[in-house]
Every structure is written in C-alpha cells, then in structure tokens.
Amino acid sequence: MSIISVNELTKEYGPVLALNNVSFNVKEGEVFGILGPNGSGKTTMIKILTGQIKPTSGHARVLDYDVKKSSITIRKHVGIIPEQETPPSFLTAEEYLYFIAKVRKIKDIEFKIGWWMDYLEFRNQKDLLCKDLSRGTRQKLMIAQAFLHEPKLAFIDEPLINLDPIMQDKVKKFIKSEAKKGNTIFVSTHVLDIAEDICDSLAIINHGNLLYAGKVKKNLEKFFIKSVKGSK
Ligand SMILES: Nc1ncnc2c1ncn2[C@@H]1O[C@H](COP(=O)(O)OP(=O)(O)O)[C@@H](O)[C@H]1O
Numbered sequence: 001m002s003i004i005s006v007n008e009l010t011k012e013y014g015p016v017l018a019l020n021n022v023s024f025n026v027k028e029g030e031v032f033g034i035l036g037p038n039g040s041g042k043t044t045m046i047k048i049l050t051g052q053i054k055p056t057s058g059h060a061r062v063l064d065y066d067v068k069k070s071s072i073t074i075r076k077h078v079g080i081i082p083e084q085e086t087p088p089s090f091l092t093a094e095e096y097l098y099f100i101a102k103v104r105k106i107k108d109i110e111f112k113i114g115w116w117m118d119y120l121e122f123r124n125q126k127d128l129l130c131k132d133l134s135r136g137t138r139q140k141l142m143i144a145q146a147f148l149h150e151p152k153l154a155f156i157d158e159p160l161i162n163l164d165p166i167m168q169d170k171v172k173k174f175i176k177s178e179a180k181k182g183n184t185i186f187v188s189t190h191v192l193d194i195a196e197d198i199c200d201s202l203a204i205i206n207h208g209n210l211l212y213a214g215k216v217k218k219n220l221e222k223f224f225i226k227s228v229k230g231s232k
C-alpha cells in the first residue's frame, strides 16, 4: 500500500518553479529519501505533504488523506522535524516536551519523555531554557518531539544536521528501527552517505524536476552526480 502518493505536483513561488510536475509513491514501512542539491525543492515537497503550504497544481495523498483538504488531520497523525527549526527559547527542554505531549494528548508522558531524555542523552540539560542549549541538543529535542506520539509516518527535513558522529549513528539506527517496526520515514537530505545508509527507496530531484524514483542504487554518488549533471 502507498502511504504517500504524489501525483503531477507543481509548486510555483511567483516566478520560481520549485516543483515541476512531480509524481512518486512511498510504501508503508520504508525509509524514503528525497535527495537533491540545495534549492532543488526538497523542503517545498515536505511542506506540501505536511499541509503547511498548498501546491499550485497536482495532487498528493498522505495516509490516504488529501493534503489540500485534510492538512490538520494529517498533522495530527504524522511527526515532523522541519528544516532548521528550534524549540521555543522561553521553555526549558523538559517543559517543551511536556507542552508537545499535552497538545498531542499523549498518555504515559513521564515515561516517554524520560525515555527520550536518556536515549538522546540530554537529561542533564532538561532544566535549561532552550535558548541556552547547544544546536545539537535543540536538534535532539526536535527529534524527540516528532516521535513522542509514536507516529506511523514521520517527515524529517535534513535529519542529522548539528549532531556529532556518535549521535548521528544513533539517530540513523533509530530511523531504521522505525521502518523495521512497520513505520514509514520520509527524509530529505543532500548528504549522499546518509541516503545510502538509511534509505530503502528514494526520489532524486533537481530544479524541481524528478530525475529518479525507485530503490536506492548501488554506488549512489556516481548515479546521483550523473543524474543531476545530465539534467542541466
Ligand atoms: N517562500 C518562498 N518564496 C519564494 N521562493 C521560495 C520559497 N521557498 C523556497 N523557495 C525557492 O524554491 C526553490 C526550492 O526551495 P526548497 O524547497 O527550500 O529547496 P531545498 O529544500 O531542496 O533546498 C528554491 O529556488 C528556493 O529559493
């Protein structure tokens, strides 16, 4: 079953064509990567699929809901780690997670928040205001908030930015384990190593054009460069 289906999707920002007639499907239980150079349209795709902006034309369904009609419902069900977003400066790390847990009506909050604090190793900073946390710890909070309600589908825009290599490895393992459980992760990245390591399938885009959608190719770097150069 397709958990995400994208059909002839186009997004224009005034004169800028950010996505040009893009179509692909994402299967349930896979890690799906959207890969492309900076400015290729990855974040725009995630914003459309999570109902944050509307496409100019075309259709997309997420969890079988129409992104144009059911954006609130979609956002209730999915986890989202937006690109370069940080938790509110005026809450402590712990308060932020309690806030998210309340909004999402999560049960067993104390246990779940405690689990994330230990898993991503930030319990000793739980009482610091988010504004005083390192970028890496803020990113850990963003990861925790996205998975606190145990979504069957999560969108992660550039997942490992600001994390040290050991933490990167941990988060990669977590993403893979989510897929093993049958959950789906949609991840955007311009880092080929990450895509090769964690993704089952991917879409490659450049200047808003889809160049490839399918299983991850062996020797991805060579394939990616050839696809992108060939498209110019
Ligand atoms: N709000 C916006 N207004 C105008 N242009 C935008 C806006 N958001 C993105 N763009 C443009 O759309 C294109 C795709 O951007 P984006 O989706 O952020 O790419 P990526 O995430 O792959 O780096 C870029 O040319 C970018 O400058």
Ligand SMILES: [Mg+2]
Residues within 6 Å of the ligand: 042, 043, 044, 083, 157
């Ligand atoms: Mg982006």
